Amino acid sequence: xxxxxxxxxxxxxxxxxxxxxxxxxxxxxxxxxxxxxxxxxxxxxxxxxxxxxxxxxxxxxxxxxxxxxxxxxxxxxxxxxxxxxxxxxxxxxxxxxxxxxxxxxxxxxxxxxxxxxxxxxxxxxxxxxxxxxxxxxxxxxxxxxxxxxxxxxxxxxxxxxxxxxxxxxxxxxxxxxxxxxxxxxxxxxxxxxxxxxxxxxxxxxxxxxxxxxxxxxxxxxxxxxxxxxxxxxxxxxxxxxxxxxxxxxxxxxxxxxxxxx
Amino acid sequence: xxxxxxxxxxxxxxxxxxxxxxxxxxxxxxxxxxxxxxxxxxxxxxxxxxxxxxxxxxxxxxxxxxxxxxxxxxxxxxxxxxxxxxxxxxxxxxxxxxxxxxxxxxxxxxxxxxxxxxxxxxxxxxxxxxxxxxxxxxxxxxxxxxxxxxxxxxxxxxxxxxxxxxxxxxxxxxxxxxxxxxxxxxxxxxxxxxxxxxxxxxxxxxxxxxxxxxxxxxxxxxxxxxxxxxxxxxxxxxxxxxxxxxxxxxxxxxxxxxxx
Numbered sequence: 096x097x098x099x100x101x102x103x104x105x106x107x108x109x110x111x112x113x114x115x116x117x118x119x120x121x122x123x124x125x126x127x128x129x130x131x132x133x134x135x136x137x138x139x140x141x142x143x144x145x146x147x148x149x150x151x152x153x154x155x156x157x158x159x160x161x162x163x164x165x166x167x168x169x170x171x172x173x174x175x176x177x178x179x180x181x182x183x184x185x186x187x188x189x190x191x192x193x194x195x196x197x198x199x200x201x202x203x204x205x206x207x208x209x210x211x212x213x214x215x216x217x218x219x220x221x222x223x224x225x226x227x228x229x230x231x232x233x234x235x236x237x238x239x240x241x242x243x244x245x246x247x248x249x250x251x252x253x254x255x256x257x258x259x260x261x262x263x264x265x266x267x268x269x270x271x272x273x274x275x276x277x278x279x280x281x282x283x284x285x286x287x288x289x290x291x292x293x294x295x296x297x298x299x300x301x302x303x304x305x306x307x308x309x310x311x312x313x314x315x316x317x318x319x320x321x322x323x324x325x326x327x328x329x330x331x332x333x334x335x336x337x338x339x340x341x342x343x344x345x346x347x348x349x350x351x352x353x354x355x356x
Numbered sequence: 357x358x359x360x361x362x363x364x365x366x367x368x369x370x371x372x373x374x375x376x377x378x379x380x381x382x383x384x385x386x387x388x389x390x391x392x393x394x395x396x397x398x399x400x401x402x403x404x405x406x407x408x409x410x411x412x413x414x415x416x417x418x419x420x421x422x423x424x425x426x427x428x429x430x431x432x433x434x435x436x437x438x439x440x441x442x443x444x445x446x447x448x449x450x451x452x453x454x455x456x457x458x459x460x461x462x463x464x465x466x467x468x469x470x471x472x473x474x475x476x477x478x479x480x481x482x483x484x485x486x487x488x489x490x491x492x493x494x495x496x497x498x499x500x501x502x503x504x505x506x507x508x509x510x511x512x513x514x515x516x517x518x519x520x521x522x523x524x525x526x527x528x529x530x531x532x533x534x535x536x537x538x539x540x541x542x543x544x545x546x547x548x549x550x551x552x553x554x555x556x557x558x559x560x561x562x563x564x565x566x567x568x569x570x571x572x573x574x575x576x577x578x579x580x581x582x583x584x585x586x587x588x589x590x591x592x593x594x595x596x597x598x599x600x601x602x603x604x605x606x607x608x609x610x611x612x613x614x615x616x
Contacts, residue, residue: 231456231458233454233456233458234458234460236411236454236458237452237454237458237459237460237517237520238460239411239447240409240411240447240450240451240452240454240521241447241471241472241476241520241521241524242444242447242448242472242476242524243472243475243476244444247475247476251471251475252460252471255462256460256461256462
């Protein structure tokens with residue numbers, strides 16, 4: 096009969112005590128920042144790849160197709176290890192620490208965030224493309240007939256409308272992203288899960304500690320789903336359109352999240 | 357070509373793949389002239405209009421609007437960069453009104469009309485508001501200036517769309533079946549706005565199924581069939597003594613109430 100270490104468990108799920116351990120506190124902060132940065136990178140890359148895929152120039156289309164093909168067709172974990180260890184060993188880029196004042200961004204965090212963002216770009220490209228294609232081509236024609244260039248029409252007319260289509264799946268992507276950051280544990284990037292594995296290496300209480308770790312991710316994704324519901328209902332109200340799925344539906348439907356890739 | 361010609365189309369061809377939709381179309385429109393293009397669906401009349409402002413790239417031929425001349429031989433005669441600049445210049449001289457209105461749904465009526473002057477002409481906001489309000493008033497839509505398109509009727513949307521095109525102060529207005537998507541009871545308000553524009557002396561090229569409008573307002577009626585202009589003349593001649601058998605059939609259908 097396994098003896099569950101309740102005091103340890105409570106110590107590590109209760110933030111005021113858990114945060115005494117800098118591995119957990121800094122790990123949590125790192126996970127949030129990494130998620131936001133990687134998602135932002137993914138959105139920007141996704142936008143350009145989507146525009147590339149819809150370009151009238153065959154070369155751009157080919158590059159975009161190849162990007163999506165590779166990054167969706169290979170495991171993120173492999174991409175991350177390839178980027179960090181592969182580039183390191185060739186000395187193409189060694190991922191040296193970056194010092195920003197008191198903050199030091201380790202090479203592993205840089206590589207992991209970059210891998211997450213680049214991988215996410217491939218998924219975001221398809222989401223952005225679907226969003227743009229959902230907009231009536233007449234909108235682009237009307238903009239052009241006023242003398243707008245393609246870029247201006249995209250920026251002023253098409254993308255603001257496409258955003259309404261893009262934001263709900265983008266929210267789901269971010270939910271997924273927060274969980275997927277845990278893969279960075281394998282390259283020893285000091286995010287939340289790495290923190291828990293380090294504590295476990297010291298105390299060897301994997302059952303208690305990994306349940307605690309899972310609850311932190313659950314808290315992050317739950318808070319996010321509240322935020323997401325607010326954002327989406329705001330979108331709906333302003334545009335006078337239907338509301339998105341409600342809070343409870345979003346939490347328990349099971350159809351939205353994708354889990355780590 | 358007379359001195360006051362503002363639009364000139366010469367030997368225009370358009371293929372969609374294997375489909376030859378425009379077969380050597382030539383047309384001239386004089387300043388202040390109202391030309392209605394009629395014809396059955398698929399006759400190429402909308403494509404002709406869309407080629408004039410390059411929403412469709414012509415396969416072959418010449419388009420000239422207000423002395424801006426673009427020749428195409430299928431590959432584009434002018435250098436690519438210049439070609440784009442010329443198309444831009446032509447679009448600045450032409451306003452277009454679409455069958456499906458194509459108002460920007462995320463902008464209010466006023467913002468729809470301000471969009472072109474601000475983003476394309478770089479006008480400041482105060483001037484753009486002034487121009488937008490003037491043009492909304494011109495189409496009788498000033499009272500709905502802060503509404504989003506979603507809350508406007510079809511006829512109201514089309515009037516805002518006309519104001520949006522007018523706000524760019526084009527030399528020529530192109531209307532692509534402006535009333536075809538409207539409920540019958542809403543057609544009148546749009547046609548009235550167009551009649552007033554014609555009276556103000558706007559040069560207008562109108563693709564329409566509204567035979568009554570063509571007959572009453574047009575200076576000239578152009579009849580298209582199978583990608584060609586088969587007949588043209590003053591409305592009285594075209595409507596009372598059509599020469600081509602296809603025109604006769606079209607007019608016949610109108611007189612028997614088959615088309616409005």
